[in-house]
Each structure stands twice: as C-alpha cells, then as structure tokens.
Amino acid sequence: xxxxxxxxxxxxxxxxxxxxxxxxxxxxxxxxxxxxxxxxxxxxxxxxxxxxxxxxxxxxxxxxxxxxxxxxxxxxxxxxxxxxxxxxxxxxxxxxxxxxxxxxxxxxxxxxxxxxxxxxxxxxxxxxxxxxxxxxxxxxxxxxxxxxxxxxxxxxxxxxxxxxxxxxxxxxxxxxxxxxxxxxxxxxxxxxxxxxxxxxxxxxxxxxxxxxxxxxxxxxxxxxxxxxxxxxxxxxxxxxxxxxxxxxxxxxxxxxxxxxxxxxxxxxxxxxxxxxxxxxxxxxxxxxxxxxxxxxxxxxxxxxxxxxxxxxxxxxxxxxxxxxxxxxxxxxxxxxxxxxxxxxxxxxxxxxxxxxxxxxxxxxxxxxxxxxxxxxx
Numbered sequence: 001x002x003x004x005x006x007x008x009x010x011x012x013x014x015x016x017x018x019x020x021x022x023x024x025x026x027x028x029x030x031x032x033x034x035x036x037x038x039x040x041x042x043x044x045x046x047x048x049x050x051x052x053x054x055x056x057x058x059x060x061x062x063x064x065x066x067x068x069x070x071x072x073x074x075x076x077x078x079x080x081x082x083x084x085x086x087x088x089x090x091x092x093x094x095x096x097x098x099x100x101x102x103x104x105x106x107x108x109x110x111x112x113x114x115x116x117x118x119x120x121x122x123x124x125x126x127x128x129x130x131x132x133x134x135x136x137x138x139x140x141x142x143x144x145x146x147x148x149x150x151x152x153x154x155x156x157x158x159x160x161x162x163x164x165x166x167x168x169x170x171x172x173x174x175x176x177x178x179x180x181x182x183x184x185x186x187x188x189x190x191x192x193x194x195x196x197x198x199x200x201x202x203x204x205x206x207x208x209x210x211x212x213x214x215x216x217x218x219x220x221x222x223x224x225x226x227x228x229x230x231x232x233x234x235x236x237x238x239x240x241x242x243x244x245x246x247x248x249x250x251x252x253x254x255x256x257x258x259x260x261x262x263x264x265x266x267x268x269x270x271x272x273x274x275x276x277x278x279x280x281x282x283x284x285x286x287x288x289x290x291x292x293x294x295x296x297x298x299x300x301x302x303x304x305x306x307x308x309x310x311x312x313x314x315x316x317x318x319x320x321x322x323x324x325x326x327x328x329x330x331x332x333x334x335x336x337x338x339x340x341x342x343x344x345x346x347x348x349x350x351x352x353x354x355x356x357x358x359x360x361x362x363x364x365x366x367x368x369x370x371x372x373x374x375x376x377x
Contacts, residue, residue, distance in 0.1 A: 002222070002250040005205055005229040007042070007100060008143025008172045010072045014250030015229025016041040016218070016243065017175070017207060018236065019147075020076040020102070023292070027067055028275035032268065033236060034070070036258070037243035042074055047104050050079035050088035064097055072099035076147070078107065079131065080117040086134035093140045101139055103132065105148040105162070106209075108181045110351040119149040119181040120352055122158040127363040129165050136170040143172035147209070147231070150193050152350055153182040156357060159193060163201040175207035175231045181350045185234070185342065195225040207231050214338045215242070215249035215257060234342030238296025240268065262301050263329035269297050270321055277317070284315045300337030303327055 005015035018025060018033055023046065030043040045064060052060040066073040075098040079085035085103075092098050105128070107118030122128050136144050146166055151157035159176055166174050176197050178189035189210025198206040205228035208221045218230045236242040241258040248256040260268070272293060277286025294312045303311075307323065314320045 003228070005042075005173070005207075007145060007205070009141075010042070010100060010143065012042045012229065014040060014247055015205075015207075015222075016246045016250065017229060017231045018043040018243070019175075019209060019231045019233035020044045020046050020104070021233055021237075022046050024237065026063065026276075026279065027065060027070075028272060028279050029240065030070065031067055031275060032240040032272055033243045036241045037247050039069070040247050041243060042072065042100070043070070044074040044076050044102055047076050047078045047107065048088075050077050050081075050084045053077070053088045054084060054091060066098070074098060074100040074102060076102040076104050077135070078104040078112070078117060080115060080121060080127075082127070082130040082134040085131050086138045089135045089138035089142075089144075093138060093142050099142065101135065101142055101144050102175075103135055103144065103146040105146055106175075106177050108149065108184050108348075108350075110348075113181060114351040114353065116353045116356060120152060120350070120356065122148055122162040123152055123156055123356065123360055124363050125158075125161055125165065126361050128162060129169060130363075132166060132169040132171060144170070145173040145175065146171055147175040147177070149177045150180050150190060152352070152357070153180050158360075159197055160200050163197050163206075167201050167203050171204065173205040173207060173228070174201065175209050177231075178208070178210040182348060184348045186348075191221060191225050194221070194227050198226045198228075205229065209233065211340075213340055215245035215254070218246055219249050234340070237342045238293055238299060239341075240272075259333035261329065261333065262327060262331040265297055265301070266324040266327070266329060269293070269324065270317065273317060273320055283317060287315050287317060287320055290320075296341055299341055300334030301327075301331055302334075 002014050004011045004013040025046045034043055048060060048064060064075055075092060077088055089101060092101060104118060105122050112118035113120040148159060148162055150159045163174055176194050178191055178193050194208040207229045208225055208227040209231035212218050212221060212230055212232050213235045221230055245257045273287050273290040276289050277283040280286050291312050311323045314323060
C-alpha cells in the first residue's frame with residue numbers, strides 16, 4: 001500500500017491526481033474516471049480563468065459545476081494579475097464553490113504564454129510570489145496547490161526557485177511536469193528534475209507529471225524520484241479506466257488491471273457521449289463534443305479508416321451506437337495500446353511578452369489586461 005497524499009485536510013489515497021486538460025476534464029470525463037477509480041484519487045477541473053470567474057462568465061460558471069458525488073471539489077485557476085487571482089480565490093472560498101484550488105503555472109500554449117501566463121509566469125519570481133500569496137491568503141482554510149514546468153527552456157529553468165517560493169508562501173503541494181515550455185509535449189519528461197525538486201522542498205508533497213502511460217509507469221516514477229504522488233494527463237485520454245489500474249497498482253493488486261474488449265470500450269464511449277449531452281443540455285452538441293475522443297478510444301483496435309472518419313462526424317447517440325455496432329466488438333485489448341497518446345509536438349518557439357526574459361524580477365507591464373477572458377484553455 002502506498003503512503004496517502006495529504007493536501008490540506010484532504011487525504012488522497014492512492015496518491016493519484018487527474019491533470020486539468022482544456023476541453024477534456026469537464027464534469028462528464030471526471031465522472032467516468034472517478035467511477036473507474038471507485039471514488040479514489042483527486043480529479044481537477046479544466047482550467048478556469050480568474051477574470052472570467054470574477055465576471056461570472058456563463059461558460060465559466062458551467063465549467064465549475066461539480067457533481068454531487070465529487071469530493072473534494074478541485075478547481076484549477078489561471079491568472080496573471082495578483083488582484084484578480086485574489087478576488088477569484090475569495091469568491092471560491094466565500095461562496096463554497098470548491099474544496100481545493102490549484103494554480104496553473106504549467107500551460108505552454110502560446111495564447112497563454114504570450115500574456116506572461118501559464119509556464120511563462122514563474123520566470124518572474126516576484127510576480128509568482130505575489131500571486132501565490134494572494135491566493136493562499138484569500139483561500140482561508142482551503143488548500144492551495146500549484147502545477148508548473150521546469151522552466152521556459154533549458155537556459156531559463158525556474159522550478160527550484162518556484163518551489164521555494166511555494167513553500168514560503170504556504171502552498172500545500174506542488175506538481176512538476178518534467179518538461180520546459182519549449183518542449184510542449186515532445187521528447188521525454190525529465191523525471192530527474194522531479195527528484196531534485198523533492199529534495200529541494202522536503203516540507204511539502206511533490207507530485208510528478210509527465211509520461212505516465214500506464215500504472216507501472218506511475219509506480220516507477222514514485223520509486224525513481226521519491227515523489228509523493230502522480231499527476232496523470234494524456235495517458236488517460238480515451239482510457240478513463242486507467243484510474244482503476246492506478247488504484248490497483250498502488251494497492252499492490254497488479255494482476256487486476258483493466259483490459260477491456262472493444263465491446264466494453266464501445267459501451268464507455270456511448271456513456272461518455274451521453275454524459276456530455278446531459279451536461280451540455282443537448283444530445284447533438286454532446287456527441288459533437290465527444291468527437292475529439294473517438295480516435296483515443298479506438299487506438300490500436302482494428303477499425304478501418306472510413307469507419308473511424310464516420311464515427312468522428314456523428315451527431316447523435318443513435319448514429320454513434322449504430323456505427324460502433326458494425327465493428328468486430330469481440331476484439332481484445334490490443335497490444336501496445338497503453339502507450340503514448342495525445343499531443344506529442346515539441347521544440348516549439350516560446351511566445352513571450354516583449355522583453356520578458358530581460359529581468360527575472362521586474363513585473364512591469366503585467367496586469368489585469370493580460371488576463372484571459374475565457375476559461376477552458
């Protein structure tokens with residue numbers, strides 16, 4: 001049995017966290033992952049923009065809706081202005097909108113970094129400290145965690161400084177994705193950096209993120225880095241039952257991994273699309289939103305390209321089910337389907353505000369106008 005992860009008053013056992021992913025980790029997907037895990041673990045919302053939250057943007061207010069069975073309720077916040085972040089956190093605390101707040105300092109997407117946000121922000125040490133201080137102060141009894149990357153690129157690493165700032169400002173736990181902004185999702189995650197961060201900030205839990213494609217990968221990360229838990233992102237795309245495997249692995253039941261047939265996968269696909277329709281309030285829009293998941297669910301199975309295309313343009317549950325029923329549903333779980341999935345692009349040019357790298361402490365030019373106004377990444 002693994003050691004439980006403690007995040008403020010919340011005990012997370014096994015120490016497994018679903019990474020926030022834009023357009024993916026909405027309430028329906030979290031429901032599926034939680035069902036497979038038996039309710040064990042921590043499942044974080046997709047990225048919520050602090051400005052949009054404070055302004056009570058309609059889409060954002062829907063994104064922070066949690067199912068009654070979600071405990072603890074975890075919201076990930078993105079912001080670049082300490083005042084706006086503080087307002088958003090106080091709103092969450094005062095209106096009982098969540099039980100845990102995670103701060104996003106890891107997003108590598110250009111529309112985020114060009115504003116100085118996400119994984120670009122920790123380079124500005126004083127700004128990072130100001131945001132974290134406002135968040136922890138505004139949160140009251142709610143634990144605040146943060147997710148970050150190693151740095152902007154190999155010449156501008158920030159994770160050790162950011163870790164110390166997190167400890168000094170009262171953050172409850174840190175998650176490190178072992179890549180730089182420049183790497184995006186390419187190359188191999190640097191698990192050695194996770195081990196270094198753990199040694200650098202022994203006072204609080206450190207969670208490792210990056211290249212966890214199977215339950216065995218998660219056990220190996222903990223063993224090799226000494227981290228206190230794992231954050232799983234792309235590995236669970238089209239595979240929410242990975243959380244059943246993770247629970248089994250951390251409980252020492254490595255013979256209990258889920259290896260669904262295509263028939264069982266098809267049933268999960270229809271349930272996922274159904275949940276999305278119920279959540280959105282429109283079956284057709286739910287099925288359209290589900291389209292992005294089709295290729296992930298079918299990875300490795302013998303499904304012809306024409307059928308894959310057809311399933312990826314369905315707009316009703318009936319059409320989705322009918323298409324799936326035409327497949328050879330008795331296919332066993334394919335060898336190799338546990339491997340990498342999702343985006344793998346790397347070595348991107350990092351888009352930053354003008355002069356961002358000149359001074360790691362000067363925060364001039366960053367303020368409310370740098371806040372994104374839409375949630376979900």
